[in-house]
Amino acid sequence: MSFYGNIISNVAWKSNHNPVGDYYVSAPFYRVPSFAFRLPSPPSPVILPSPTKLREQMPSPLDNLNPDQRAAVTSEEPRLLVLAGAGSGKTLVLVRRILHLVLDKGVDPAGVLAVTFTRNAARQMKQRLVEQAETCAGAEAAARMSRATVRTFHSLGYLLLRRHWRALFDRPVRLVTDTPVTGGEQEETGRRTTKGELLRKAIETLYPDPSFRVEFKRHLWDYVTSSDEADRFSLGSDPRRRRFVTLGGESVRSYAEREVANLLHDRGIAYRYDKPAPWGGIAFRPDFHLPGHKAYIEVWEFAPGGGRTERRSRVEAYRANGARLIEIWREELLDFPKLVRRLGEELPGALDTPGPPGDLSRLDSEHAGYPEAIASFLGLAEEVLDKIKTHYIDTETLAAKAQKIDNPHTRVFYSLFLQIYGQYDRLLQRDGALDFNDLISQAVRLLREHPEIRERYRKRWPVVLVDEYQDVNTPQVELLKELVGHDNSLTCVGDDWQSIYGFRGAEVEHILSFERDWPDAEVQSLRVNYRNSAPVVELANLSIRRCRSFREKPSLALRRGSSPVVLHRAGRLSSDGAGWVQRRIEELVESGEFRPEEILILYRKNSNWRLLSERIGALGLPVRHDTIHGAKGLEARVVFLWAVVGGRAGFPGRMRGNRVLSVLAREQGVRRLDEERRIFYVGLTRALERLYVVTEEHNLSAFLKSLPDSPFQAAHSQTAWRDDLERPCDNCGAALEADWRFCPSCFAGLAGDDSRSGD
Numbered sequence: 001m002s003f004y005g006n007i008i009s010n011v012a013w014k015s016n017h018n019p020v021g022d023y024y025v026s027a028p029f030y031r032v033p034s035f036a037f038r039l040p041s042p043p044s045p046v047i048l049p050s051p052t053k054l055r056e057q058m059p060s061p062l063d064n065l066n067p068d069q070r071a072a073v074t075s076e077e078p079r080l081l082v083l084a085g086a087g088s089g090k091t092l093v094l095v096r097r098i099l100h101l102v103l104d105k106g107v108d109p110a111g112v113l114a115v116t117f118t119r120n121a122a123r124q125m126k127q128r129l130v131e132q133a134e135t136c137a138g139a140e141a142a143a144r145m146s147r148a149t150v151r152t153f154h155s156l157g158y159l160l161l162r163r164h165w166r167a168l169f170d171r172p173v174r175l176v177t178d179t180p181v182t183g184g185e186q187e188e189t190g191r192r193t194t195k196g197e198l199l200r201k202a203i204e205t206l207y208p209d210p211s212f213r214v215e216f217k218r219h220l221w222d223y224v225t226s227s228d229e230a231d232r233f234s235l236g237s238d239p240r241r242r243r244f245v246t247l248g249g250e251s252v253r254s255y256a257e258r259e260v261a262n263l264l265h266d267r268g269i270a271y272r273y274d275k276p277a278p279w280g281g282i283a284f285r286p287d288f289h290l291p292g293h294k295a296y297i298e299v300w301e302f303a304p305g306g307g308r309t310e311r312r313s314r315v316e317a318y319r320a321n322g323a324r325l326i327e328i329w330r331e332e333l334l335d336f337p338k339l340v341r342r343l344g345e346e347l348p349g350a351l352d353t354p355g356p357p358g359d360l361s362r363l364d365s366e367h368a369g370y371p372e373a374i375a376s377f378l379g380l381a382e383e384v385l386d387k388i389k390t391h392y393i394d395t396e397t398l399a400a401k402a403q404k405i406d407n408p409h410t411r412v413f414y415s416l417f418l419q420i421y422g423q424y425d426r427l428l429q430r431d432g433a434l435d436f437n438d439l440i441s442q443a444v445r446l447l448r449e450h451p452e453i454r455e456r457y458r459k460r461w462p463v464v465l466v467d468e469y470q471d472v473n474t475p476q477v478e479l480l481k482e483l484v485g486h487d488n489s490l491t492c493v494g495d496d497w498q499s500i501y502g503f504r505g506a507e508v509e510h511i512l513s514f515e516r517d518w519p520d521a522e523v524q525s526l527r528v529n530y531r532n533s534a535p536v537v538e539l540a541n542l543s544i545r546r547c548r549s550f551r552e553k554p555s556l557a558l559r560r561g562s563s564p565v566v567l568h569r570a571g572r573l574s575s576d577g578a579g580w581v582q583r584r585i586e587e588l589v590e591s592g593e594f595r596p597e598e599i600l601i602l603y604r605k606n607s608n609w610r611l612l613s614e615r616i617g618a619l620g621l622p623v624r625h626d627t628i629h630g631a632k633g634l635e636a637r638v639v640f641l642w643a644v645v646g647g648r649a650g651f652p653g654r655m656r657g658n659r660v661l662s663v664l665a666r667e668q669g670v671r672r673l674d675e676e677r678r679i680f681y682v683g684l685t686r687a688l689e690r691l692y693v694v695t696e697e698h699n700l701s702a703f704l705k706s707l708p709d710s711p712f713q714a715a716h717s718q719t720a721w722r723d724d725l726e727r728p729c730d731n732c733g734a735a736l737e738a739d740w741r742f743c744p745s746c747f748a749g750l751a752g753d754d755s756r757s758g759d
Helices: 003-012 051-057 067-074 090-104 119-137 139-145 153-163 184-189 195-206 210-233 255-266 308-320 330-346 360-366 370-390 395-402 408-431 436-449 451-460 474-483 534-544 573-590 613-619 658-662 668-684
Strands: 018-020 023-026 046-049 079-084 112-116 149-152 174-177 191-194 288-290 295-300 325-329 433-435 463-466 489-494 522-526 528-533 556-559 566-570 599-603 624-627 636-641 687-696 726-728 735-737
Touching (some): 067 522, 079 090, 090 139, 112 119, 191 195, 195 210, 195 370, 210 255, 210 408, 255 295, 295 308, 308 325, 325 330, 370 658, 408 433, 436 474, 528 534, 528 687, 534 668
Parallel strands (some): 079 489, 079 522, 174 191, 599 624
Antiparallel strands (some): 018 023, 288 295
16 A cells, blocks of 8 residues: 555544545544643534546646646655756645645545645635636535645744643733734734834834943944945045935944044034134134133144145144144044043043933934944844844853854954843743744754653645755754644755855755655655756756755756847946846837746845946836846746856845845855855746846956857857747657747756756
């Protein structure tokens, strides 16, 4: 008897597997004492039509599958990994496998658990299951299929904890979500607040403490708000007048002047900025006048010894008028504590006590630049928090490690973060709440500490399937291991080549080493790429194979394609690069062959779009654009991969906070570079027909430099293939489009293809 036959006979059909005419009667399929816990009620008996009768009346779940897809759908192995490359029919295989098990093998749909990563994906999968069950077996089968459980990992964890909270806690679970939720989401997750809101609340709670407040403000001034500007203007004056905004809400000329203004403001020292001196005439304007201390401050944007003529004339003016002058050089800001001590000596008693504490909302709302700084800090704090919880990092060990960090930015960040994290945890405990990371880890704890609950759910869901397995992390795999016992089946579908969410905690190692977590697993590859043309597949395959770690698998384009990949080397992206893209889009639309909605512009980071947005906006056409992360799952007939250049915003991109995150990562450099290559691969494989890659002549991405020229040459046939011309397959008689390179029904013509390329 097959493995799935055992599932039916031993679990799903236990006790009352009695044929009644052309139907089977399914009895409740688990009986476990409830003990002290409230356990879910078993499903009521359902009537299932026999597989034989279904086959006589309805289409098969195996219809229109290619041999690879059919092998994956019908596999009898209890542990199965389906490696589904871009455009290979991943979701189709997962849905058809469930239909096959239910309609052909007699598995009760209530015994099926399918897990994915987003609510939208879960909703779409459930909808497809119900619709295709109706197509194959009628309305009653569709109604039964609705009994299958399709959930995200987090909603699954919440389901378990909501039902069994008494096993772990003294009150029902309340949830802190990653993003605001409404309606159905609130019912599903019991939403209370968001993680970002709670982190901000933790900062507000700590903010009245002078030592925390000064350190936090200083971090925003020196490393967050000013870091981008310092990169642009080398800590000097901005050529655009008065761009830098202080805590007092005024605009000043330079980063250095803002640092001084912020220090004076925070210590409650009144000052006048850039106002005429009463003794020097309207043209003589000191940088800062401190009326209460009868002193003036000049901030020199050059090192000591520089700017002799300018400095000499101003210093002589102060001396001639008996005015007290305090001089500050820009480089002194590199050792801020030392500068504070010197000013304390120059202004005795003035800097001993910080000024009024104020509150975070005032800092956030009144001063330009600081809301963005706080948002940036909170975003990085959320990412660090997720990694700490996902990877089970001990905070005491992290604190000891942080004290030894040489980089002051990173050291100060962790000094602040660990205080905030402690307060965040106290707020969670006060509210009896869990965040999304806790949902998984606490669900694992529930099943480990209470075997009777674990066995109940193993019997409830004898068939478990996971979509997008390349995006799982360690806690999610641990949850699967608790739910999948010896008598359960597990099918996972994914593609390590498309694992691009490492910043969210995804660990590609789990799909790379699937057989380590699930011994004796079968691996089935889906070889045919139905989405992309051969030139695109060839380029994408060459690119992904530059990764240090990846699973080797064939990826073969069904369509030849009539257009090679075009590489445009612009002199400058902002001028001729943007103009070239604008002209190409105009030509494509004016040709009548493509509609604007069929064109998609992709880029690595949102900042890349600013170089192009004005040109595209001038077209007045509804052309789509997005980051590659935002476009995963999308496709378009024409794709422009924009700004494939070197540097911070190119390929590979350098993320802000990289030094902070590297403290938590293992082999950060190799892993990060591999993920960047996978992001590049995902961008390439969004193109259905035409792909344009835009770079700069003297600033090529390292990814382009590592590729041969051949994928970009017009070596492929330029014949305009007519999709309406068909020919029969010599082997099976299936109708083949003229552009197809082999028969997708029987794979005739596939033999001899080089599985390592798309050509």
